[in-house]
Amino acid sequence: MKISSQFDGGKIEVISCERADDIQLAIPKDNQSDFYQWFYFRLSGAAEQTCQIKLTDLAKSAYPPGWQGYQAVASYDREYWFRVDSEFDGDTLTIKHTPSLNSVYYAYFAPYSTERCADFIASLQHSPLVSTEVLGQTLDGQDMDLLTIGEPGEGKLTCWVIGRQHPGETMASWWMEGFLERLLDESDPVARTVLDKAVFYVVPNMNPDGSRRGHLRTNACGANLNREWQTPTLERSPEVYYVRAKMQQTGVDFCLDVHGDEALPYNFIAGAEGNPSWTPRQAGLQKSYMDALVVASPDFQTEHGYEIDAPGTADLRICTNYMAETFDCLAMTLEMPFKDTIDTPDHDEGWSPDRCRRLGEANLSAILKVLPELVR
Structure with missing residues (x-):
């Protein structure tokens, strides 16, 4: 053996x-x-x-x-x-x-290799809706890939979707496959309508170095990228540095950060309720999104999740909190389980790559529901 x-x-x-x-x-x-x-x-x-x-x-x-x-x-x-x-x-x-x-x-969960990610990105660039861009390099010298989907234009909303800040949370990459494949399906009326109203900036893998190295939570130098958003540096967190710089160029109306949670057997959303500038508008947008996602996917629920931060106590180093505070936008963290969904279990596979893909597809329906409400 x-x-x-x-x-x-x-x-x-x-x-x-x-x-x-x-x-x-x-x-x-x-x-x-x-x-x-x-x-x-x-x-x-x-x-x-x-x-x-x-x-x-x-x-x-x-x-x-x-x-x-x-x-x-x-x-x-x-x-x-x-x-x-x-x-x-x-x-x-x-x-x-x-x-x-x-x-x-x-x-620990179905792996998603850096090679598979590279192949997936390469396959998407054949779509006329997609343009690819390398924002910079990681500490290990890997490319930070950005996909722009749709055409920026007058009156269009700017939506950012990122995944796998924590490299061991491979469910985020499987989710990305489902989300992007539906978004690029020109026969899907939801996708067509969404792209009429918005342009998407997507980072499929925020942490290529940690992914290749087999890390749970950090990049090559041990930085937890989801604690780097206030003050990223090229020496410690170039991944966040480059992505944040691009966000400042484009502006942000919507940001979804896709993760996995080790302990909780649920799919849920964590918001920025503890931010100093949290507003009733942001609360209403988040509720609208979550309500729509419950309808789109029975695997999603709203009863269980993280304890909500007290007003004014949010950690602004975290992506969702930083984005909501900086851009006054709808910013959320989507969490998926490493275990199984306790309410909708699958005894053979548990929470699985295919179910991640399906949840990715369902999020596009929630985006469609909330887009008109994002217009200021």
């Missing part, structure tokens, strides 16, 4: 791999950071053996409650990912699985 993770997004440390029923592993920390929770590795040579794979020292991981009720994902072909029995005892996650083939992959 062999455990390996030297591939795009891979992350694991082998403690012991001598017996199938007692494979012991640890999750390394993000570079220059104490965050760890993302894992992704390959097990070879264990076909038809009853395996117990133990991920240890998780009581000190980034979000220990995230392991409660969690089931790991596995795949033979890295396309279809299914859930496998997993138990958490407070410090160790034990994955119990008998692989039918000699090569099987396990991960």
Whole structure:
């Protein structure tokens, strides 16, 4: 048997791999950071053996409650990912699985590689609705890609959609596929109407370095990009620096930042209610959007989510808070689960790439509903 993770997004440390029923592993920390929770590795040579794979020292991981009720994902072909029995005892996650083939992959959530992202962006540029732009380079020298969809024009609204500030939250990339494919479907009346009224600026992957390195939450130098929006620098957070500079050029009427949450088994929206300048207009826009998304997708709900910040106490280093405060726009964070949706479960796949795509598609219907209300 062999455990390996030297591939795009891979992350694991082998403690012991001598017996199938007692494979012991640890999750390394993000570079220059104490965050760890993302894992992704390959097990070879264990076909038809009853395996117990133990991920240890998780009581000190980034979000220990995230392991409660969690089931790991596995795949033979890295396309279809299914859930496998997993138990958490407070410090160790034990994955119990008998692989039918000699090569099987396990991960925290269905991985989304930087190569897949590059292929997806390359495929989209064939659309006459899309123009591509490289805003700059990351600390590892990777491109920061921006897609502009539709034509800017007099009276058109400016909408920004970004994803994967936290690289381990790969559901954001799967969501992007569904959202962008529907937005570019010229036979879809919702997409056509939306693009008549707005131009979209989309950053499919805000954190290419963390994605390739297999980080949970940070970029190459250990910066949590979603705490860099007030004062980004080229030395620490060029990803945010370049995107924010472009936003200042275009202006912003709408901003959606797509994430995943380790602990909560729900899809939900977090807003900027704690901002000093939070207004009844922003509150009304957010409610309108959420109400429309509930109708568009039964997988979305509004009863559960983060505790709302007290007035005036919001952390303005966070993208959503910074955007709402700076541009007086509708800015929101969309969160998806690593686990499954407790109200609409799928026992085989849990929350999955395909369901992420479907939620991405549904958000376009919510955008259509709220666009007329964004006009000042």
